[in-house]
Amino acid sequence: SLDQVIETVPGVNVTRSSGYSAATVQIRGSNTFQGGGIGTRVNAFYDGFPINTPETGGIVWTNVNMNAADKVEVVKGAASTLYGSAAMGGVVNVYGSLPEKFEIKAGINGGFYDSPPDSDQSEYRKDHTPWLWNSYVGIGNKTDKLNYSLLYTHSEDDGYRENSQTLLNDVKLKARYDINSKQYFQLTSFYNETEAGYVSTWPYDFGPGGSFIPHPERAYDLVDDVYADDIVSRKNALVGLNYVNLLSDDLSLDARMYYTRNDYRIDYNPTDTVQRFPAFSPFGFYIYDREPGEFNENQANRYGAGLKLDWRASDKHRLLFGLDGNLVDLASTQYRPDLPVPGELGDIKEKNFALFIQDEFKMTDRLTALLSLRYDFSGINADEVTYLDYSASPTKPWLAPVVTADIENKSVDAISPRLALNYKATDDMSFRASAGKSFRAPTLSERFVRDAGLFVGNPNPALDKESMTGYEVGFFKNFNDKVSLDVAAYLNDYKDLIESRNINPVPPHFPIIFMYENLAKARIWGIETSLNVRPSDIFNFSIGYAYMNAKDKTDREASLAGDQNPDPDWLQYRPEHTASVNATWKATDRLTLNTTGRYVSKYKAVSTYPNPEGENYPGGFIVFNAGAKFQATDNLGLSLYCQNITNEQYEEAEWYRSPGRSFILGLDFVY
Numbered sequence: 001s002l003d004q005v006i007e008t009v010p011g012v013n014v015t016r017s018s019g020y021s022a023a024t025v026q027i028r029g030s031n032t033f034q035g036g037g038i039g040t041r042v043n044a045f046y047d048g049f050p051i052n053t054p055e056t057g058g059i060v061w062t063n064v065n066m067n068a069a070d071k072v073e074v075v076k077g078a079a080s081t082l083y084g085s086a087a088m089g090g091v092v093n094v095y096g097s098l099p100e101k102f103e104i105k106a107g108i109n110g111g112f113y114d115s116p117p118d119s120d121q122s123e124y125r126k127d128h129t130p131w132l133w134n135s136y137v138g139i140g141n142k143t144d145k146l147n148y149s150l151l152y153t154h155s156e157d158d159g160y161r162e163n164s165q166t167l168l169n170d171v172k173l174k175a176r177y178d179i180n181s182k183q184y185f186q187l188t189s190f191y192n193e194t195e196a197g198y199v200s201t202w203p204y205d206f207g208p209g210g211s212f213i214p215h216p217e218r219a220y221d222l223v224d225d226v227y228a229d230d231i232v233s234r235k236n237a238l239v240g241l242n243y244v245n246l247l248s249d250d251l252s253l254d255a256r257m258y259y260t261r262n263d264y265r266i267d268y269n270p271t272d273t274v275q276r277f278p279a280f281s282p283f284g285f286y287i288y289d290r291e292p293g294e295f296n297e298n299q300a301n302r303y304g305a306g307l308k309l310d311w312r313a314s315d316k317h318r319l320l321f322g323l324d325g326n327l328v329d330l331a332s333t334q335y336r337p338d339l340p341v342p343g344e345l346g347d348i349k350e351k352n353f354a355l356f357i358q359d360e361f362k363m364t365d366r367l368t369a370l371l372s373l374r375y376d377f378s379g380i381n382a383d384e385v386t387y388l389d390y391s392a393s394p395t396k397p398w399l400a401p402v403v404t405a406d407i408e409n410k411s412v413d414a415i416s417p418r419l420a421l422n423y424k425a426t427d428d429m430s431f432r433a434s435a436g437k438s439f440r441a442p443t444l445s446e447r448f449v450r451d452a453g454l455f456v457g458n459p460n461p462a463l464d465k466e467s468m469t470g471y472e473v474g475f476f477k478n479f480n481d482k483v484s485l486d487v488a489a490y491l492n493d494y495k496d497l498i499e500s501r502n503i504n505p506v507p508p509h510f511p512i513i514f515m516y517e518n519l520a521k522a523r524i525w526g527i528e529t530s531l532n533v534r535p536s537d538i539f540n541f542s543i544g545y546a547y548m549n550a551k552d553k554t555d556r557e558a559s560l561a562g563d564q565n566p567d568p569d570w571l572q573y574r575p576e577h578t579a580s581v582n583a584t585w586k587a588t589d590r591l592t593l594n595t596t597g598r599y600v601s602k603y604k605a606v607s608t609y610p611n612p613e614g615e616n617y618p619g620g621f622i623v624f625n626a627g628a629k630f631q632a633t634d635n636l637g638l639s640l641y642c643q644n645i646t647n648e649q650y651e652e653a654e655w656y657r658s659p660g661r662s663f664i665l666g667l668d669f670v671y
Helices: 002-006 445-450
Strands: 013-016 025-026 042-046 070-078 090-096 103-113 131-142 146-157 166-178 183-197 202-208 213-214 231-245 251-267 275-277 288-290 295-312 317-332 345-363 369-379 386-389 401-405 411-426 429-440 466-478 483-502 511-535 541-553 576-585 591-600 621-631 636-643 649-652 664-671
Touching: 002 013, 002 070, 002 090, 013 649, 025 042, 103 411, 317 445, 345 445, 369 429
Parallel strands: 042 090
Antiparallel strands: 013 025, 070 090, 103 131, 103 664, 131 146, 146 166, 166 183, 183 231, 202 213, 231 251, 251 295, 275 288, 295 317, 317 345, 345 369, 369 411, 386 401, 411 429, 429 466, 466 483, 483 511, 511 541, 541 576, 576 591, 591 621, 621 636, 636 664
16 A cells, blocks of 8 residues: 555654554654544645545545556655645655556455464454455556556455454546647546444543543454444545647646545444443543434545646756646535534535746756745635634533634635755765745644544634745765665744644643644754665665654643643654665565565654653554565466564554554466
């Protein structure tokens, strides 16, 4: 999957709960972990078309099928100039494949999750082995003018944790038609449906003063049976059309239009009775309180278009001009300006527009400058928001008063400049430096979210845009054909950083009442290194390491949980150290062996279950994977993978156990 492909890139950190429930990616500490990927500061594109959901900004991982992908590219650092709002941390670009000749391909792989250690006491895994399997079939061809690829994929997973089962059906169609040698149309499209369990944390008991007593020894179980029938369903679609015209040897045009559809629904209670947890609440309220048939749902339609002109003005200047925009029409049970009515969808609309220009200036034979400037506008069609103010009655939410307030920043705009220099000192060594500003408009979910499953929240009528000023220096050295080294250092200063906070004013500040606010100031800086070694044509390996320092620079604690964390000033869910290793050995002409490893240091700050000792915090793990591919014939390939070789028991998200060891056997056929 895409998240597994990019998780070993230095500076990239992927955080997942279980199954399809929640996952997010951060680049250089760009964002925290939150359900639905809310507030993701990384943009993702499939053939240049957005695959982030327009309401939360989260990346929909199931939109990318690696069986249909040709290349994955990670752009680190502020990329707002070309890629727009939300690309403060970076960009993930995925390019779909097209065949060079007629081909039929098909494959199937299946496997199982190994048993947890003997110390585990989970009921779900007693005498139960979860299985998973995936199959695909595709056809493609290239003729004189037409090139196309059609692929269907089906996958099922029993779920390594209780209620983490998944089901996926995905269809992808990509086609290119050459009008002549200078013009072509390209179609990129997909449709997928998923259904999965919506998991809760591992079990816990209630302690004094609103505290929780966790039970990680039962990490594969749910906290209570009321969560066992929670189901999350998605439907995602993209239709994107490109028209490219090489107008002359020095000028080209790239025009595009697209439509995306993202449906997301959580069904909480399919029974005929009210479901509550705990059955007898020590707090006077229920953490889980769902009426029969209760659900949350989003239906997002996005209509977009863009235009780029690439002009080589002279031997020294290559200019890029562009504009793009989109309209978002969202129907949602909770991301809405009016007071939600159970079972009914409200409406909110958002419009976004941008202009940009870039000059690639070849100053000398060895020095190149990239100067870019972008203007963005984002606005919504609401003047006020109505909500229940839970902070006024934290322990008795049914007494929360209704509040209506004017939205102070219904539209935001920003100018984002950037300057980058690249100096090629020698044929095998180059230096680079860049400085720039970027911005992100608040998402519809950050403006209006009220229900996070475990906790409730207040919309923030004063929420504003956030901005970042980023700096980077680095160098690349190719010592010979066999060894290369890349080192980069960065500093990102955030202004008005949007993060969620606990606004419960009553000690011990439980239950948590969250609100998204603009932090006054935050600074994230770090160093990344990547060493690639290829001692021979049959063996290569790479090692990556990243250090990150992520601090709130205001006089308030940055975390949702505040001073209950070991380091209250540390931004939540930003690991200080990460490292990765990748080794590949082509043992024979037909057999290739590969192993990967990943290290993530223990987190210093979390959002939901903090404690001064950092007990049961995510991170602090090393995970190794191994695989073998054998090309039995020119048309038939076999593969065997072992994920998490040592059966490491670890968490990427608070109180969500990650998968243990699994084995997968695959068969791939190409004709």
